[in-house]
Amino acid sequence: xxxxxxxxxxxxxxxxxxxxLSAPKADSELIDTIHALGRVTAQDILAPHxxxxxxxxxxxxxxxxxxDTFGAADSLPAYLNLIGxxxxxxxxxxxxxxxxxxxxxxxxxxxxxAEAVVMLEQTQSARPNExxxxxxxxxxxxxxxxxEDVAQGQTVIRRGVRLRPAEIGxxxxxxxxxxxxxxKIRVGLISSGDEVVEPSQQPHRGQVRDVNAYTxxxxxxxxxxxxxxxxxxxxxxxxxxxxxxxxxxECDVVIITAGSSASTRDMTAEAIASLGKPGVLVHGINTxxxxxxxxxxxxxxxxxxxPGNPVSALVNGYLFVAPVIEKLLGLPLDASTGSAPRPxxxxxxxxxxxxxxxxxxxxxxxxxxxxxxxxxxxxxEWLAEPIFGKSNLIFTLxxxxxxxRIPPDATGVSAGEAAEIMLL
Amino acid sequence: xxxxxxxxxxxxxxxxxxxxLSAPKADSELIDTIHALGRVTAQDILAPHxxxxxxxxxxxxxxxxxxDTFGAADSLPAYLNLIGxxxxxxxxxxxxxxxxxxxxxxxxxxxxxAEAVVMLEQTQSARPNExxxxxxxxxxxxxxxxxEDVAQGQTVIRRGVRLRPAEIGxxxxxxxxxxxxxxKIRVGLISSGDEVVEPSQQPHRGQVRDVNAYTxxxxxxxxxxxxxxxxxxxxxxxxxxxxxxxxxxECDVVIITAGSSASTRDMTAEAIASLGKPGVLVHGINTxxxxxxxxxxxxxxxxxxxPGNPVSALVNGYLFVAPVIEKLLGLPLDASTGSAPRPxxxxxxxxxxxxxxxxxxxxxxxxxxxxxxxxxxxxxEWLAEPIFGKSNLIFTLxxxxxxxRIPPDATGVSAGEAAEIMLL
Numbered sequence: 135x136x137x138x139x140x141x142x143x144x145x146x147x148x149x150x151x152x153x154x155l156s157a158p159k160a161d162s163e164l165i166d167t168i169h170a171l172g173r174v175t176a177q178d179i180l181a182p183h184x185x186x187x188x189x190x191x192x193x194x195x196x197x198x199x200x201x202d203t204f205g206a207a208d209s210l211p212a213y214l215n216l217i218g219x220x221x222x223x224x225x226x227x228x229x230x231x232x233x234x235x236x237x238x239x240x241x242x243x244x245x246x247x248a249e250a251v252v253m254l255e256q257t258q259s260a261r262p263n264e265x266x267x268x269x270x271x272x273x274x275x276x277x278x279x280x281x282e283d284v285a286q287g288q289t290v291i292r293r294g295v296r297l298r299p300a301e302i303g304x305x306x307x308x309x310x311x312x313x314x315x316x317x318k319i320r321v322g323l324i325s326s327g328d329e330v331v332e333p334s335q336q337p338h339r340g341q342v343r344d345v346n347a348y349t350x351x352x353x354x355x356x357x358x359x360x361x362x363x364x365x366x367x368x369x370x371x372x373x374x375x376x377x378x379x380x381x382x383x384e385c386d387v388v389i390i391t392a393g394s395s396a397s398t399r400d401m402t403a404e405a406i407a408s409l410g411k412p413g414v415l416v417h418g419i420n421t422x423x424x425x426x427x428x429x430x431x432x433x434x435x436x437x438x439x440x441p442g443n444p445v446s447a448l449v450n451g452y453l454f455v456a457p458v459i460e461k462l463l464g465l466p467l468d469a470s471t472g473s474a475p476r477p478x479x480x481x482x483x484x485x486x487x488x489x490x491x492x493x494x495x496x497x498x499x500x501x502x503x504x505x506x507x508x509x510x511x512x513x514x515e516w517l518a519e520p521i522f523g524k525s526n527l528i529f530t531l532x533x534x535x536x537x538x539r540i541p542p543d544a545t546g547v548s549a550g551e552a553a554e555i556m557l558l
Numbered sequence: 559x560x561x562x563x564x565x566x567x568x569x570x571x572x573x574x575x576x577x578x579l580s581a582p583k584a585d586s587e588l589i590d591t592i593h594a595l596g597r598v599t600a601q602d603i604l605a606p607h608x609x610x611x612x613x614x615x616x617x618x619x620x621x622x623x624x625x626d627t628f629g630a631a632d633s634l635p636a637y638l639n640l641i642g643x644x645x646x647x648x649x650x651x652x653x654x655x656x657x658x659x660x661x662x663x664x665x666x667x668x669x670x671x672a673e674a675v676v677m678l679e680q681t682q683s684a685r686p687n688e689x690x691x692x693x694x695x696x697x698x699x700x701x702x703x704x705x706e707d708v709a710q711g712q713t714v715i716r717r718g719v720r721l722r723p724a725e726i727g728x729x730x731x732x733x734x735x736x737x738x739x740x741x742k743i744r745v746g747l748i749s750s751g752d753e754v755v756e757p758s759q760q761p762h763r764g765q766v767r768d769v770n771a772y773t774x775x776x777x778x779x780x781x782x783x784x785x786x787x788x789x790x791x792x793x794x795x796x797x798x799x800x801x802x803x804x805x806x807x808e809c810d811v812v813i814i815t816a817g818s819s820a821s822t823r824d825m826t827a828e829a830i831a832s833l834g835k836p837g838v839l840v841h842g843i844n845t846x847x848x849x850x851x852x853x854x855x856x857x858x859x860x861x862x863x864x865p866g867n868p869v870s871a872l873v874n875g876y877l878f879v880a881p882v883i884e885k886l887l888g889l890p891l892d893a894s895t896g897s898a899p900r901p902x903x904x905x906x907x908x909x910x911x912x913x914x915x916x917x918x919x920x921x922x923x924x925x926x927x928x929x930x931x932x933x934x935x936x937x938x939e940w941l942a943e944p945i946f947g948k949s950n951l952i953f954t955l956x957x958x959x960x961x962x963r964i965p966p967d968a969t970g971v972s973a974g975e976a977a978e979i980m981l982l
């Protein structure tokens with residue numbers, strides 16, 4: 135039987151894994167809004183009061199009763215009696231009656247009785263305390279109504295939203311200077327392999343430094359997790375099981391990156407199986423790189439075995455670890471991809487890239503500005519040049535701007551074709 | 559004269575501002591690589607040794623001398639003498655002579671004399687210490703050569719690169735556990751306006767809470783800066799000049815967000831002019847929102863006056879503050895946009911959006927999955943629905959996924975047209 139019939143496609147594999155998680159994570163913590171950038175709301179946030187709380191002018195001009203300006207034009211101005219100036223940051227001490235107006239600045243509070251503002255440019259000061267209005271304004275013109283931004287009690291930010299600068303500002307406008315966010319997702323990282331040593335060590339001949347724990351820790355940080363480092367476990371099943379069990383009890387997710395030899399990959403599966411039910415869900419995925427990836431779930435937590443080679447480990451970190459973090463954070467996931475939307479660009483390929491039908495390929499690419507330039511429109515803007523290289527070479531990825539996906543049903547992508555590049 | 563002939567287009571305004579900066583920032587600091595995600599390299603990084611440092615197998619199999627396998631096939635295997643097993647993480651204690659092979663695991667070190675590896679699946683164990691080789695391998699097959707990832711002395715990461723998970727991994731592979739990064743760009747934030755109070759305060763009637771200092775602080779953090787808060791200055795030119803001068807001496811960039819009234823906007827320009835030469839470079843930009851934006855340079859540092867309304871301030875923060883930070887960090891900037899590439903998606907507009915010729919518009923949009931779906935290709939994937947609303951409403955931006963740019967030479971974008979949406 136051809137291999138692609140026995141291995142699970144990545145989208146199915148991911149969906150199966152996500153379906154076994156106890157998500158979203160229930161633990162939240164109260165933090166200062168000023169430090170909340172990138173954090174995820176743990177509950178719906180309601181407006182404690184309307185915004186704005188008083189009617190505000192959007193221009194510099196004169197606050198008026200709209201009907202007093204009806205019919206006003208350059209040739210036939212309306213004449214209004216100037217009764218005062220609205221102080222910035224204060225409440226007007228007067229109210230507006232028929233035939234009256236008041237000087238007001240952008241952001242100023244409309245006096246009682248006023249319904250609109252005429253822009254300064256459409257007025258003239260004729261005599262002291264008399265203003266010529268050269269244009270009619272409708273009720274509400276140049277005014278922000280009470281509650282026009284948000285009404286009192288309105289849900290302003292839903293649960294499961296990753297906070298950006300705009301949301302931080304919105305919270306501050308409402309005086310919400312602290313809020314409940316989902317606690318960072320704790321991801322335990324275990325490296326295995328007799329040949330692996332810590333990066334700070336000088337490897338002997340035959341040894342290599344641990345790369346995967348650190349690329350994955352950075353990935354976890356980037357997606358809103360907290361990496362918990364469990365160091366390097368030698369090729370010993372008892373040690374691996376013990377460390378994995380400890381990580382599972384202390385973390386929300388556990389990642390084991392296998393040593394590069396087949397025996398350590400088998401140990402990873404055995405260790406995952408020992409941690410709890412259902413254990414290993416998927417052993418082998420129809421993708422390149424990343425075929426030996428193992429997905430497991432134990433007691434509602436994801437336990438993932440990633441291949442030892444650095445490119446596979448990181449690419450499959452994007453494909454499987456990031457969506458797990460997103461699901462645990464409670465972010466809404468795209469139905470077709472099983473993950474939150476990823477930043478991407480459209481680019482035209484510089485060469486033909488063949489791919490085996492039935493397998494999903496992820497090819498590191500370099501993005502180059504297209505000679506036809508930006509003006510030709512979005513698609514013409516970038517060229518994507520594949521970086522071929524054995525997937526053991528970490529600097530292949532360091533040179534890449536993004537990953538090109540070749541879907542399982544395609545046998546490749548042709549030169550000149552536009553394709554979506556997921557930015558790394 | 560029409561206004562668009564007197565106001566500078568945003569791209570020209572930005573280029574003028576950037577040309578006055580002393581960039582990149584010279585100060586660097588030594589940090590641990592494990593904390594370097596998102597930081598920017600302050601110098602070129604060279605490989606202290608080749609990677610890998612020894613020839614490694616990429617498969618599980620038998621290390622061989624290539625010529626010993628020439629002509630081997632299923633029907634005519636080559637018979638090699640098994641002399642040992644390469645230990646993972648160790649140096650082989652033997653060398654390979656004619657007619658010999660050794661068991662080796664993925665990632666194992668090739669013994670002296672071996673030039674290639676035959677995959678396990680292409681061999682059979684015939685008799686004790688004798689292996690049947692069913693396929694010929696060429697020199698270097700299934701092997702990563704010394705220095706194939708990087709050669710000793712090679713520049714692996716240039717100065718001015720923002721570090722991602724892949725670069726962190728590459729550094730660890732080379733044992734570079736600390737590195738020099740550019741110090742965070744210090745951006746001083748000053749709010750002005752008699753009507754503005756701190757978010758933690760209960761505003762009186764006529765007062766509003768400060769939003770801009772916090773949206774901009776988040777923006778600064780996001781792009782690699784460090785926000786330094788100078789609080790709210792009342793509408794008093796002496797106080798504003800004093801605070802701005804202090805901020806300029808302590809920071810790399812100073813941002814003043816004006817109160818909403820015209821008088822405070824004029825004060826911002828006056829304060830910038832007082833700080834040093836050349837002072838105000840641009841007063842008014844042909845963009846919406848953001849026309850009253852002021853760009854200045856004093857003693858090689860950018861001083862930017864942003865409009866008081868929250869949407870203008872944040873959109874123009876993306877357009878002018880972010881590129882300044884990027885330039886100071888030493889990131890390579892795109893020639894046409896003057897900024898580092900921004901994540902974006904292509905989307906089709908749901909409605910016609912008119913725009914005034916000569917003016918660049920930035921319209922907040924919501925992205926919705928297209929009913930034609932992902933399979934139709936990248937462009938069909940998203941619909942962009944503009945969010946219309948007065949630009950004073952901060953929750954307009956909180957609801958937006960991105961900004962649609964309508965260039966100055968366009969009079970709008972039609973429904974169904976594909977456009978590039980800059981993700982917020």
